[in-house]
Amino acid sequence: MSSTRLGNLLGTALRQQRQRRELSQRQLAGLAEVSQAAVARIERGERSPGIPALERLFAAMDVQLVVAVEPLDAHLDARIDELAARPIGERIDELGLDEVLDRLPDLPQVLTGGTAALLQGAPVPVDAVEIALRWEDSKRFTAWLEANYGQRWNARWEEFGGVWLEPEEPGEHRWSTRYGEIRATMCDELPETIEVRHGGRDYRVVPLVELELTEPRAADLLRRYRARRSAPES
Template sequence: MTDGRLAALLGATLRQERESRLLTQRALASRAGVGQASLARIERGVQTPSLALVERLFAAMDRQLTIGVEDLDAHVDRLLAGAGTRPFADRLGDTDVARFRQRATGISYVFDGPTAALLHGVPVPAPGVHVVLLWSEAAAVTDWLTRMYARRWYDKWQEYGHLPVDPREPGAHRWRTMAGEIHARMSDEVPERIEIRHDGETYPVVPLTEVEIADPHTADLLRRYRQLRGARGDGHPATD
């Protein structure tokens, strides 16, 4: 488990326990003898607390944290298995694809990464929307992001902030906007694409084979999905 995922899990668990007890951050921070700002960073997964601080925070709510072990990335397998039981429309509804399509005017895009895999019919976790955008349209993309009141992802603090949204400026190509949470892969040319239709709508999508080459994270999700299908005897792995 990476430090980032551990911090996120600890933060989410702590926040869930606090909210279930109707405690404000200020109240819990006071009980545990920690600053509210530090507690806020811990709950956001930005700060990894020491074990002593973790014990103190949960003890302030008459709780204690237990530790268990599981196969590496077993949580991903659970997500994949659970997604496979839900209708496609529901899985698509969990993303920002519809909102993005309604508002993405004046820019060229092709769906990429886990969004592309989802549109191909593979039940992978695909929050937000992943797209390929063109460097040649960087100015138009910047104008569009500005109109969408975008905030850019700041790796140092692991949160969205008021950084320059222009993709030519240093920073992750990831923004939170009125059109959803955008994860972009910038390209010098329009990538190979196919058209996929769902419920009368057409989606420009990067082929799965190309997604696996360009996106190691999605390639790993696809590999794990195919292994799960093979273990259940569901037939051949998903392909284009």
């Protein structure tokens, strides 16, 4: 594991714990007696923090770091195996998918990315509802975001907020909302879909074979899962 990857992992863990407790960077910095700038740099992975500072930051949130070693990418294998063993309905509920879809009834959209893969039984990690939207509906989508406390992902600062909300503006099509995180693929026309059914509900999704051609991350994880399934047991 390179120091850059470790720094990113530590920064992500710190940000997730802070957001889970609904603390601002300034509030956490005050509790841990460090500067807000230091918290921001750590969360962005730009600074390799000292152990005492890290311990103070996590202790301020009543948690502690646990250090372990593992083979490279072993966490992916463990995560894929864990997801493969869980019911799809449970993962749908955890993602909050139905709640998001119920709030987007007037916006033509289809499910894509990891969300579509999940609904077709693929054991890929999904941490946001992924949809495809038409460019012609971007203003309506922006209005929906404004009404539901949307904040757009700021790649420079690696946090939500501080950039234009509208999909037409440059940047990642990724937002936090009152219903969770949403990622959008903006297109001229919606892609071809199939219907899958879970828990008495129909979902329009991009077919898995198409996802494997257009979604490199999902394709890599699927290949990894299939390789593990076909490998002889030791």
